[in-house]
Amino acid sequence: MNNIFKFLIIILLAIVSSSSFAETSPNLGNTPMETNETFQDFGGKPGLVSIMDDFMVNLVADPRTKPYFDNEKQTYIKAMLVEQMCELMNGGCSYPGRDMKSSHAGLKINRSAFNALVENFQVAMEKHNVPFRAQNKLLAKLAPMYRVIEEK
Template sequence: MEGRATFEAFGGKPGLVAIMDDFMIGLVADPRTTQFFNNDKQAFIKAMLVEQMCELMNGGCQYTGRDMKSTHARMKVNREGFNALVEQFQLAMDKHNVPFSAQNKLLAKLAPMYRDVESTTGDAVPPKAATN
């Protein structure tokens, strides 16, 4: 899938927003990720995720958030938390019938971000306590 084909497989921006709605519900419900997402920044986080995914899939959006390293620097995200996030994302994509090939295309772009998200030092600071 080249160009916007992956984006269209996600249902365009409306489909991406619906997927992110379910993704956030899953992240809040999952005990491995709830500390980072069960807060007053859910709407902001979701909006940033929609922008980021849309841009990564050539959907015509521009990501206006911070880089992944500074965003997650104080959160102490480990591999278990990152993998839980990926699991919840896959569940949300499956629920919305995103083709497996499109899922893999996006996940391949997201996987290298783990290096910038992982932080094994310091105390975990959920987003509601961290600054933007």
């Protein structure tokens, strides 16, 4: 399934990268979804909190992503991820964090690290029984952010 997912991400990057950015939180990274159906599929804000808790555990446990998160402010990062995902899924939140480029500056994030992060996010979503369709909708919103945060 990982190969299928990676193929989908490549397709999604190509499709979504051509979309325009609407007026939203200036640092959000993409436009919010039109409805909050996906937000509900994630269990609302309490569901997002639980997913992000497990996601952070996964990131710190994975040697491919641990260096990016081990010494960082994990509680703050989780809170910002919850707000960002909530706004992206039209859940009534407003992401107050920094823009994606400055948030990730100097981290030297490459394609391998990004793919590992996505895999760890998938594991957390699966653990919380987020429907595959809802996972793909959110990942389609997140995929274009790679272009902004990648450092070659």
